[in-house]
Amino acid sequence: MSQIVLSNIRKEFGGRRGARSWTALNGVDLSIEVGEIVGILGPSGCGKSTLLNIVAGLDNKYEGQFTIQGKTIEQQIAAGFRVAYVFQEARLLPWKTVRGNVEFALKASQFPVSEWRDRVDRVLELVELTKFAEFYPQQLSGGMQQRASIARAFAIEPDILLMDEPFSALDEMTARHLRQSLLNIWSAFRTTILFVSHNAIEASFLADRIMIMGNGPGGTIREEVSMAGVQRPRSYEDGDLFEKSKAVVNALRNHSGRADLVLA
Amino acid sequence: MRISASSIPASTAPPSDTVAPASPRSLLGRPRLAGLGPHASDALISALSVLSIIGAWYIGSWTMSERVLPAPHIVAEVLYQAMRSGEIWLDIGITLGRILIAFTIAMTVAATLGFAMGLSHGASVFFRVWIVCFITIPALVIMLTCYMVVGLNDKAAILGAAIPIIPILAINIRDGVKGIDPKLLGMAKAFRASRYQRIFEIVAPQIAPILLASARFGLGLIWKMVLFAELLGRGDGIGYKIEFYYQMFNMKEVLAHALSFLVVMLFIEVAILGTLEKRIFRWRSQ
Ligand SMILES: Nc1ncnc2c1ncn2[C@@H]1O[C@H](COP(=O)(O)OP(=O)(O)OP(=O)(O)O)[C@@H](O)[C@H]1O
Ligand SMILES: [Mg+2]
Numbered sequence: 001m002s003q004i005v006l007s008n009i010r011k012e013f014g015g016r017r018g019a020r021s022w023t024a025l026n027g028v029d030l031s032i033e034v035g036e037i038v039g040i041l042g043p044s045g046c047g048k049s050t051l052l053n054i055v056a057g058l059d060n061k062y063e064g065q066f067t068i069q070g071k072t073i074e075q076q077i078a079a080g081f082r083v084a085y086v087f088q089e090a091r092l093l094p095w096k097t098v099r100g101n102v103e104f105a106l107k108a109s110q111f112p113v114s115e116w117r118d119r120v121d122r123v124l125e126l127v128e129l130t131k132f133a134e135f136y137p138q139q140l141s142g143g144m145q146q147r148a149s150i151a152r153a154f155a156i157e158p159d160i161l162l163m164d165e166p167f168s169a170l171d172e173m174t175a176r177h178l179r180q181s182l183l184n185i186w187s188a189f190r191t192t193i194l195f196v197s198h199n200a201i202e203a204s205f206l207a208d209r210i211m212i213m214g215n216g217p218g219g220t221i222r223e224e225v226s227m228a229g230v231q232r233p234r235s236y237e238d239g240d241l242f243e244k245s246k247a248v249v250n251a252l253r254n255h256s257g258r259a260d261l262v263l264a
Numbered sequence: 265m266r267i268s269a270s271s272i273p274a275s276t277a278p279p280s281d282t283v284a285p286a287s288p289r290s291l292l293g294r295p296r297l298a299g300l301g302p303h304a305s306d307a308l309i310s311a312l313s314v315l316s317i318i319g320a321w322y323i324g325s326w327t328m329s330e331r332v333l334p335a336p337h338i339v340a341e342v343l344y345q346a347m348r349s350g351e352i353w354l355d356i357g358i359t360l361g362r363i364l365i366a367f368t369i370a371m372t373v374a375a376t377l378g379f380a381m382g383l384s385h386g387a388s389v390f391f392r393v394w395i396v397c398f399i400t401i402p403a404l405v406i407m408l409t410c411y412m413v414v415g416l417n418d419k420a421a422i423l424g425a426a427i428p429i430i431p432i433l434a435i436n437i438r439d440g441v442k443g444i445d446p447k448l449l450g451m452a453k454a455f456r457a458s459r460y461q462r463i464f465e466i467v468a469p470q471i472a473p474i475l476l477a478s479a480r481f482g483l484g485l486i487w488k489m490v491l492f493a494e495l496l497g498r499g500d501g502i503g504y505k506i507e508f509y510y511q512m513f514n515m516k517e518v519l520a521h522a523l524s525f526l527v528v529m530l531f532i533e534v535a536i537l538g539t540l541e542k543r544i545f546r547w548r549s550q
Contacts, residue, residue: 056454077456085454091447095469095547104465108457136547156455 001069002031003192004055004160009064010218011050024050025062026218030211035190039203041248042213043256048196049088050219052162055194056085068160082109084158086166088196090145092137098124098148099133102155109156123151126181128174143169150178154185163195167202176236179206183233200252204245205234212248214255222255334516343520352505352524359501360528362422362490363483370426370433370482375475377430378437388438395431403428403489404496411497421498425489433482440474472544480537487529 009028015021024047032038040048053059054066057073068076077083084105092101102120111119124130127147137145146169153161167175179202186193197203203210207227214222225248230240253261318336325335346352377395380387398406407424414420444467452462494503502521509517 053450058450058454083454083456085451087447087451087454089447091451093448093465093469096465104452104457104461105455108452108455108461138548152455162454 003034003036003069004030004032004194005065005067006030006051006055007065009051009054009062009066011047011054011059011062023217024219027220028064030221032192032194034192035186037186037193037195037206037208039207039210040194040196040213041198041200041203041210041252042219043215043252044198046213046216047219048213049164052085052164052194052196055160056083056162058085081160082156082158083160083162084153084156086146086150086153086161086163088164090137090142090149092145092148092152094137097134097136098129098140098151101137101148102152105152105156111156119155120151123155126154126185127151127178143171143174146170147174147178154181157189158191161191161193161195163193165196165198168198175202182206200245200248201236201241204230204241204248205236210248212251212255215257223251225251331513331515334519339516339519339523342516343523346517346520346524352521355500355502355505355521356524356528359487359490359494359503359525362418362425362494362501363487366422366426366490367479367483367486369422370430370486371475371479373426374430374433374478374482375437377434378478379441381434381438382441382444391434395434398427398431399435401428403492407489407493407496410493416497418498421490421493424493424496425486428489429482429485432485433478436478436481437474440471440478443474444470469544476537476541476544480533483529483532483537487525491525 007029009025010023011025013022013024028047028051030038040051042048050059054062055073057077066073068081071079073081073083092098093104096104099120102123103116106116106119120133121130124133127150129144129147129151132140132144132148137148140148146166150163150166153163167178170178182193183206185191193206195203195206197206204227209227210225211221212223212225213219225244227244230238230244234241321336325333330338343352377391381391382388403424406427407421410420410424410427414423448466448470449462452466457466490501491503491506494501495507498504502525506518506521509515509521
């Protein structure tokens, strides 16, 4: 049985008090197995973040079914299930240090205080922020803040990890390092990962399956590209991976209403 | 007791009900002089600022007769004598007591209203008319009404001082509460932070600067209100004394009493609110 099951999800924004309404998602079907890595790609504004918010349980005003192993997300959370979210923006608490921000998540997930220090040190090492543990977010660069936000998500050893363009603010080498860290964590804990990316190579490197979404209104999954054929551990130089990423770009072009664009 | 409005000189008209800029950030932006450490340059600018005020006062006192505007050192001498003989302390104590009670009432009511209006659309619509009404009624009318309804006593004086500033503070607090970042609350929700964590680690740190800015602003307004209420209908306190000496055309005493309170309020501002501010904004000053 699939772990995450979304069927026929429809999400409409606005419409109250005379505001204009916008159908962000319409007819989204997606099933994800335990331990699977699924990437979502699609044009800006097609509803990727909206979809992640629904899976995170942040948004429960939608139509359609969404279950985790047959139960609602609230039931699963009550049973000790953990979801971590790397938001599109870092969303750190400005009045807490990097350490304090990670500890916030540890406390929320009810890790015993005695473990905090070790756990924080470990994840900060992973994202290369050890030296900045006692810094406040405003003293960090945008990419460093993003890494702190990634550390916060890794720290709680989630069952489901949601990531919204987590590496987009980083230089390629740092991004590669973090992708590798992500895969290390994944192979250790078999976390289910659902991520959004705008980078076809990145998505191909990480994912088991890539979902291509089409333009809104009523954004939905138009095409699925399976990465099953590309062996792990993967390399960016792998020819198979390159071919797949070209297929992904092609699919993106076809479904974004820009089929006239010539690919280089 | 004198309650006739005609006996009130124009110069003691109540402060205008303007809404203060509630932005706590603007209170913190400290310009720095090149070449000096931040603390040294701050101290230097503060010293210059004090000197310039005293200088302006001296210039004013030279152009006018001493009966109208006595020079700073004369006023300081009168104040020193009053403090030595001890009689002024009782009035300071009485006025300070009224200020603290009125301030507590005003902050409590304004915070309740501000939170209700910031969090609930219904409450915001409901209280809008109340706020507009009470912001428009002159403080003088509110005070006189309080004295008429409650009687010529301390309760009326305190209510009369508190009520006019409640709507102003409520608006400030409402705007602050509306400014709470929903994205951080979303983050807390995604990580399943407890209610305790959401209140104390997400909401409180965002509310504290708003309450501090409002408290500052409210304190500045309320002490003028209390003085005015004392002048209108009490037989003791600094406000009454100022009115008393004014009737006798003794400007030295009028200014000395005003100066005494300036010192008290400066102490509250710097020692109490300043310390609170440092605690609240520790993370910003890094
Ligand atoms: N709170 C909201 N109120 C109204 N409309 C919204 C809201 N949030 C999103 N939308 C609309 O829903 C659509 C999808 O938004 P979403 O943030 O999911 O896009 P996205 O695919 O994540 O885009 P991007 O790649 O630019 O981040 C957009 O058209 C947006 O205008
Ligand atoms: Mg998005």
